[in-house]
Amino acid sequence: MWVVSAQQRFARAVDGSIQQYLDERERALTEISGDAAPVLRLVREMVSGGKRVRSAFVLWGWHAVTASRDGADRTTGTEQDPQWAQVVGVATAIELFHAAALVHDDIIDASDTRRGRPAMHRSLERMHREGEWVGDAASWGTSAAILAGDLLLNWADDRMLLACRGTAHGDAVHDAYRRMREEVTFGQYLDVLEEAAWIRQEPAALLDRAHTVAVYKSAKYSVEAPLTLGALLAGADEGQLDALAGYGLPVGVAFQMRDDLLGVFGDPEVTGKPAGDDLREGKRTVLIEIARQRLGSGVRTMLDELLGDRELDDRQVAILQDAIQRSEAPARLEALIDRAVGEALEALHEGALSRSAVLELERLADTVAKRDR
Numbered sequence: 001m002w003v004v005s006a007q008q009r010f011a012r013a014v015d016g017s018i019q020q021y022l023d024e025r026e027r028a029l030t031e032i033s034g035d036a037a038p039v040l041r042l043v044r045e046m047v048s049g050g051k052r053v054r055s056a057f058v059l060w061g062w063h064a065v066t067a068s069r070d071g072a073d074r075t076t077g078t079e080q081d082p083q084w085a086q087v088v089g090v091a092t093a094i095e096l097f098h099a100a101a102l103v104h105d106d107i108i109d110a111s112d113t114r115r116g117r118p119a120m121h122r123s124l125e126r127m128h129r130e131g132e133w134v135g136d137a138a139s140w141g142t143s144a145a146i147l148a149g150d151l152l153l154n155w156a157d158d159r160m161l162l163a164c165r166g167t168a169h170g171d172a173v174h175d176a177y178r179r180m181r182e183e184v185t186f187g188q189y190l191d192v193l194e195e196a197a198w199i200r201q202e203p204a205a206l207l208d209r210a211h212t213v214a215v216y217k218s219a220k221y222s223v224e225a226p227l228t229l230g231a232l233l234a235g236a237d238e239g240q241l242d243a244l245a246g247y248g249l250p251v252g253v254a255f256q257m258r259d260d261l262l263g264v265f266g267d268p269e270v271t272g273k274p275a276g277d278d279l280r281e282g283k284r285t286v287l288i289e290i291a292r293q294r295l296g297s298g299v300r301t302m303l304d305e306l307l308g309d310r311e312l313d314d315r316q317v318a319i320l321q322d323a324i325q326r327s328e329a330p331a332r333l334e335a336l337i338d339r340a341v342g343e344a345l346e347a348l349h350e351g352a353l354s355r356s357a358v359l360e361l362e363r364l365a366d367t368v369a370k371r372d373r
Contacts, residue, residue, distance in 0.1 A: 007360070009079065010059045010091070011052045017092040018047050021159060039148055042123050046152075047099045049115045053255075053368060054098060054226040055091040057248070060364070061230025062087045064357035065240050077354070083233065089163025090173065090229050093156045100152035101184065103145055108192060109281045110310065116272035121145035172232045180225040187216030194284040195308060207289040211253075214286055218259065219252030223368070243351025247361060250340035250347075254369040257337050260285040261330060262373065264321060270373045276317035282308025286336075291329035299323050341369050 022044060029036035067077035075081055105111075106119035113119055118126065125141025133140070160177050164170030190213045198206060227248045231241055262271055263278030264287065278285065288307070292300050306312060306320055324330065344365050348358055 006063075006078070007056050007059065010088070011055060013079075013084075013088045014052065014055045014091045014095060015048075017088050018095060019044070021092065021096075021155065022047070025155060038127060039124075039144070039151075042120055043099070043148060043152065045117065046103065046114070046120060047095060049117075050095075050098070051371075051373075052095070053364075054094045054222060056364060057223055057226035058087065058091040058094060058230040060357045060360050061227035061236075061244055062234045063230075064227075064244065064351075064353040064361070065231045065234035065236040067354035067356060068240075068352055072354075077357075083167070086163050086167055086233060087230060089159060090233060091226075093160035093163060093177070094226055094229070096152050096159060097156035097181070100149045100156060101188075103149035103152065105188070107142055107145055107149075108188070109277075111273070111277070111281075113273055119145075120148055124148070167233065169232055169235050173229055176225065176228050176232055180221055180229075183216050183225075184218075184221040187213060187218070187221070191217050191283075195282045198284050199304075206284070207286065207293065210284055210286045210289045213284075214253060214256040214260075215249070218256040219249060221252070222255050223252035224248030237352075240351045240353060243347055243349075243353060246347025246350065247344040247365070250344040251365045251368060254337045254340040254344075254365070257286060257333050257340070258369055258371060260287040261333060262371075264324060265330070267372070272373070275314070276312070276321060279307060279317055279320050280310050280312050287324070287329055287333050290332050291324045291327040294327040294329060295323060337369050341365050 022040065026036065026040045029040070062083075063077040066072070066081065066083070069076070078084070102114060103120045106114055107121050111119050112122055117123075121141045121144070123141075124144040125137045128135075128137040128140045160174060164174045167173070190209075194209060194213055198209075201209060224245055225248075227244045228241065231244050236244070260278070260283075263273075263283060263285070264276055266273065266275070268275050274280075278288075284307075288303075292303065295303065303320060303323060306316055309316075312320075345362060348361055
């Protein structure tokens with residue numbers, strides 16, 4: 001019964017931790033100026049949504065290790081565990097970091113919406129317009145959102161340091177967090193590089209390059225890293241870390257491949273993003289590269305010419321969607337997703353992990369691979 005509701009209770013604990021931390025930061029910043037209030041309101045909106053996928057993997061990485069030990073009792077790996085507050089703190093840091101990444105990602109992609117609401121830079125742009133301030137509203141909104149994202153990054157680092165302080169394995173956790181930050185930031189760079197420089201690359205290398213972007217921009221950061229952070233906090237041994245990494249990376253790849261499909265074919269009412277958003281943004285994803293390999297030269301040229309055009313209308317989006325569908329790339333990506341999940345589940349059973357965590361991680365693999373938003 002604990003396993004059934006644990007994730008929901010953990011998510012509530014993380015939500016409470018985030019709000020408590022933001023309350024502290026708001027008191028500190030409003031002492032400097034009352035102008036902090038509208039920005040912090042938008043920050044709270046940004047961190048209040050989402051699926052808390054990364055938090056869930058922190059929880060189950062920790063539980064998989066701590067509840068597997070001889071002598072573990074009914075309180076081990078639960079709210080009664082003495083380490084519970086540290087686990088919540090690590091998950092809080094991950095969620096703050098994720099919010100920062102989304103703010104910056106929306107600026108990079110010139111996205112208007114996030115989770116059905118205006119993106120941070122668009123909300124700040126509107127604040128400028130409604131205030132009838134001087135200067136260009138869009139430029140100011142972008143500048144202010146970059147700074148809001150930087151604040152979130154700073155707060156994520158601060159919360160991670162607080163969570164690691166005084167714990168037996170805090171240095172290892174913080175080291176893994178630092179590595180995660182570096183990898184996802186460089187993965188994001190590779191993503192924007194691919195959008196611009198793909199035309200100068202060897203055609204045969206484009207699919208591998210798209211896969212590298214998927215791994216470092218999303219896969220490791222979405223699943224493997226949170227699992228590792230939780231497991232390290234619990235003092236995982238090498239075999240446990242290998243099993244969790246062997247599960248986490250392919251599930252993370254499946255997560256990103258599903259994201260690629262949703263970015264082209266997702267329902268805007270469900271995803272909170274416009275239909276075909278990845279097409280307008282020019283994302284050179286695994287889905288796109290599989291399609292390009294299977295399309296005739298004329299249709300491939302059309303795809304290359306239209307991909308990344310911010311002014312694509314609904315008709316042009318539909319034409320591109322149809323071309324990608326007819327290439328059978330979506331079906332092939334679905335097969336890759338299924339294969340990745342299979343590899344993950346096989347690896348999961350190779351480590352000495354708690355039975356309850358294994359069962360939940362099996363469920364989560366299916367959830368993230370088949371999600372519709």
